[in-house]
Amino acid sequence: MKSPVLAVRDLSVFLQDGGQPRAVVDTISFELHEGEILALVGESGCGKTKTAEALMGLVPTAAGSIELCGTNLAALPEARLRRVRGRDISMVFQEPLTALDPVFRTGNQIADVFRRHRGLGRAEARRAALEMLQRVGFADAGHVLRSYPHELSGGMRQRVVIAMAMACRPRVLVADEPTTALDVTTQAQVLARLTEMAGEAGTAILLITHDLGIVAHYCDRAAVMRMGRIVEQAGVDQLFAQPQHPYTAALLGAARGNLLS
Ligand SMILES: Nc1ncnc2c1ncn2[C@@H]1O[C@H](COP(=O)(O)OP(=O)(O)OP(=O)(O)O)[C@@H](O)[C@H]1O
Ligand SMILES: [Mg+2]
Numbered sequence: 001m002k003s004p005v006l007a008v009r010d011l012s013v014f015l016q017d018g019g020q021p022r023a024v025v026d027t028i029s030f031e032l033h034e035g036e037i038l039a040l041v042g043e044s045g046c047g048k049t050k051t052a053e054a055l056m057g058l059v060p061t062a063a064g065s066i067e068l069c070g071t072n073l074a075a076l077p078e079a080r081l082r083r084v085r086g087r088d089i090s091m092v093f094q095e096p097l098t099a100l101d102p103v104f105r106t107g108n109q110i111a112d113v114f115r116r117h118r119g120l121g122r123a124e125a126r127r128a129a130l131e132m133l134q135r136v137g138f139a140d141a142g143h144v145l146r147s148y149p150h151e152l153s154g155g156m157r158q159r160v161v162i163a164m165a166m167a168c169r170p171r172v173l174v175a176d177e178p179t180t181a182l183d184v185t186t187q188a189q190v191l192a193r194l195t196e197m198a199g200e201a202g203t204a205i206l207l208i209t210h211d212l213g214i215v216a217h218y219c220d221r222a223a224v225m226r227m228g229r230i231v232e233q234a235g236v237d238q239l240f241a242q243p244q245h246p247y248t249a250a251l252l253g254a255a256r257g258n259l260l261s
Contacts, residue, residue, distance in 0.1 A: 003070075004031035005171045005204050006055075006089075011064035011074075013050045024050045026228035027064065032172060032204040037195065039215040039236070040208045041251065042225030048208045051225070052176045055206070056091050057081045069171055087117040090165040092194075094177040096157035099164065100149040106160045107133075107145030113167040132163040137193050155186035162194050169201040176208045191218060212255040216240060224248045 013025035025047040032038055040048050053059045055066055057073055066073040068089055073081065093099055101109060110129035114120040120128060126145075133141035136159040149157055158178060165173055178194065179187035195218055198205050207219060215222050215236060223233040224247065232245040243249040 004033050005069055006032040007067040009065045011054055011066060013054050013059050024228050025054060028230045030223050030230060030233060032206060034204055035199060035202045037205045037207055037219045039219040039222035040206055040225060041215060041222055046225045047228045048225055049176055052091060052174045052208060055174050056085060086113055087168040088170050089172045090170045092161050092165050092175040092178045094180050096161045097149060099161045100157060102149055106147055106149060110164050110167060113164055117168050132167055135197060136163045155182050155190060158182060158190050166197050170203055172204050173198060174206045
């Protein structure tokens with residue numbers, strides 16, 4: 001088997017809320033291979049978002065290693081990390097407005113990624129931005145290019161964010177509940193575009209979701225997180241058919257209960 005594009009080993013994240021530091025992510029390890037989609041699931045507060053933030057180098061107090069194509073991101077100085085972030089590893093958040101600046105047109109924001117990471121000139125970067133907007137499925141990409149974020153719907157904004165995140169064909173995309181804020185039809189369209197584009201680019205995805213239907217439909221493997229730890233990881237078919245950990249079984253049982261209720 002080829003070596004993983006992302007190898008996370010014994011990653012911990014500590015939060016200092018008041019007294020003793022508390023591990024909200026507790027010595028987790030997992031790997032992602034080229035083009036693979038790994039789901040990260042678990043109850044609210046178990047540490048999924050903190051894991052995502054640690055992978056992006058957004059939380060400083062992480063321990064362990066995060067090897068992206070052999071480079072340990074956890075040991076990189078911030079200046080080097082800034083070059084990697086958005087180019088080799090990028091992130092899509094639950095709320096697209098987190099990633100978009102309200103005062104700039106969307107086209108400029110996508111073009112910026114090309115200028116910063118690819119060194120393109122203004123006109124070239126704008127053309128590249130337009131092409132990305134077409135690729136995420138906008139029929140009228142020119143209009144979206146000139147729009148401000150507040151002029152777009154939630155689903156359109158999230159597609160703009162995906163265009164930004166995929167602009168440099170990153171090796172790894174971290175998507176934290178990317179469609180939770182969208183209605184069900186839009187969710188399906190956005191996820192379909194995202195996974196297609198990632199497939200074409202060979203980008204591996206860590207897909208954080210609480211929706212086991214999404215896990216079943218889009219993901220190859222799943223890691224189940226509970227109270228900061230990964231308690232089980234397996235291929236999706238195997239996990240659904242034969243959950244090994246009682247917590248996984250309970251999670252699947254609860255999801256089935258929701259479907260029946
Ligand atoms: N800014 C903060 N200050 C203190 N505690 C925090 C902070 N952010 C998160 N936490 C705690 O860290 C733990 C992990 O939070 P995290 O956001 O990673 O959970 P999550 O799995 O993403 O949950 P959700 O499914 O609700 O998004 C939680 O127990 C949370 O209470
Ligand atoms: Mg979260």
